[in-house]
Amino acid sequence: MALEPCTEVPVQTNNHKNISDLSVLKERGQREVFCGLTGIVWLHRKMQDAFFLVVGSRTCAHLIQSAAGVMIFAEPRFGTAILGERDLAGLADANEELDRIVDQLLERRPDIGTLFLVGSCPSEVIKLDLAKASERLNQKFFPKVRILNYSGSGIETTFTQGEDACLGSMVPVLPRSDEPSLMVVGSLADVVEDQFQRLFDKMGLGPVYFFPPRRAASLPPIGKGTKLLLAQPFLSDTVRSLISRGATLLPSPYPLGIEGTTAWLKTAANAWNVSDEQFEQAIAPSVSRAKVALDRYHQVLTGRKAFLFPDSQLEIPLARFLSRECGMELVEVGTPYIDRLLMDQEINLLPVGTALSEGQDVEKQLDRCREAKPDITVCGLGLANPLEAEGMATKWSIELVFSPIQGYDQAADLAELFARPLERRKRLTV
Numbered sequence: 302m303a304l305e306p307c308t309e310v311p312v313q314t315n316n317h318k319n320i321s322d323l324s325v326l327k328e329r330g331q332r333e334v335f336c337g338l339t340g341i342v343w344l345h346r347k348m349q350d351a352f353f354l355v356v357g358s359r360t361c362a363h364l365i366q367s368a369a370g371v372m373i374f375a376e377p378r379f380g381t382a383i384l385g386e387r388d389l390a391g392l393a394d395a396n397e398e399l400d401r402i403v404d405q406l407l408e409r410r411p412d413i414g415t416l417f418l419v420g421s422c423p424s425e426v427i428k429l430d431l432a433k434a435s436e437r438l439n440q441k442f443f444p445k446v447r448i449l450n451y452s453g454s455g456i457e458t459t460f461t462q463g464e465d466a467c468l469g470s471m472v473p474v475l476p477r478s479d480e481p482s483l484m485v486v487g488s489l490a491d492v493v494e495d496q497f498q499r500l501f502d503k504m505g506l507g508p509v510y511f512f513p514p515r516r517a518a519s520l521p522p523i524g525k526g527t528k529l530l531l532a533q534p535f536l537s538d539t540v541r542s543l544i545s546r547g548a549t550l551l552p553s554p555y556p557l558g559i560e561g562t563t564a565w566l567k568t569a570a571n572a573w574n575v576s577d578e579q580f581e582q583a584i585a586p587s588v589s590r591a592k593v594a595l596d597r598y599h600q601v602l603t604g605r606k607a608f609l610f611p612d613s614q615l616e617i618p619l620a621r622f623l624s625r626e627c628g629m630e631l632v633e634v635g636t637p638y639i640d641r642l643l644m645d646q647e648i649n650l651l652p653v654g655t656a657l658s659e660g661q662d663v664e665k666q667l668d669r670c671r672e673a674k675p676d677i678t679v680c681g682l683g684l685a686n687p688l689e690a691e692g693m694a695t696k697w698s699i700e701l702v703f704s705p706i707q708g709y710d711q712a713a714d715l716a717e718l719f720a721r722p723l724e725r726r727k728r729l730t731v
């Protein structure tokens with residue numbers, strides 16, 4: 302597909318009147334997902350004065366350590382207070398133990414400005430009340446250190462909900478201000494944030510705050526003048542909490558690909574009455590660079606079939622990018638859940654007739670996938686290896702959350718993440 306200059310925004314939609322215009326298969330069977338603790342991997346890199354203390358088991362500790370790796374050159378900013386058998390059996394006072402560990406940690410690490418107590422399956426099973434624990438610890442340590450808490454438990458979540466829960470825990474402590482401002486919600490790599498900030502500056506749009514901030518202690522203000530622009534589509538609870546504090550949501554597609562990024566920026570520009578001319582001037586150099594870079598991958602991907610399993614909650618925006626900007630055919634687009642408030646703008650851009658599925662019944666979905674023989678399957682780590690062994694090319698959906706993929710300069714990188722497994726599979730089969 303040829304990408305036209307962005308003089309015609311907002312983008313052409315497919316005008317699904319409502320979700321029933323699309324075929325949505327709802328499944329409530331067995332699922333394959335990581336838990337919300339995974340979010341610590343990217344959140345601890347983002348907020349550099351924060352520490353994440355998981356209150357959990359050795360399994361939780363192993364998950365975080367294997368996902369985040371070991372920090373060799375810096376002191377780690379995450380850890381696990383391991384609940385032992387005595388805690389789990391109720392023989393020890395887990396609150397006392399927790400207080401002792403927090404004391405030790407904060408004494409040893411004066412650089413910590415915000416401490417997140419992160420609940421897990423085991424802490425929830427023994428009904429350890431981390432909200433009460435943070436209240437108690439705040440009395441001792443605030444204002445030097447702010448203690449917040451959220452749950453990363455995997456019982457009912459998908460892994461990106463860990464970020465939703467973390468940001469949600471910060472909303473009540475955001476300072477109040479009714480001054481007009483734009484809040485970009487959802488963690489972005491610093492390099493992407495800087496690119497967006499430069500584009501907003503060129504449009505004369507601001508002040509702009511990014512949430513989460515780079516330092517958890519520098520909380521953005523919130524109030525009636527705050528307009529919310531979502532950078533990530535998995536923040537259902539956070540958005541509703543921000544709205545309940547007076548902010549207004551600017552519904553928009555997400556900034557994936559050239560088209561998504563243009564629509565996203567244009568949503569903010571319209572809310573600030575930026576003229577079309579100023580908008581075009583601001584984005585034109587980035588758009589033309591991105592088109593040249595993306596074209597190469599469009600040639601590799603066009604006409605190929607993609608099957609997306611539900612995992613990260615990024616599936617619908619990704620599918621829109623793969624179909625509209627890379628020319629791919631969507632066999633099935635699975636997503637853990639569909640939140641209409643956050644997803645309508647994206648659903649409107651999917652090709653008419655896209656097979657959407659919500660939730661999962663993993664064996665049935667695997668059968669559909671095998672039968673369709675897609676060129677690439679986007680799925681969680683647990684499914685990727687078996688499918689690779691069956692000769693299918695896969696892309697780990699978690700990699701898409703860890704990588705900087707938003708914005709113009711990353712559009713080609715995003716396409717490359719899908720082109721690479723196809724190339725590898727080609728080399729393996731010749």
Ligand code: SF4
Pocket residue numbers: 336337338357358360361362364420421422423453454455456
């Ligand atoms: S929070 Fe639950 S699902 Fe996640 S690692 Fe710990 S025990 Fe496992």
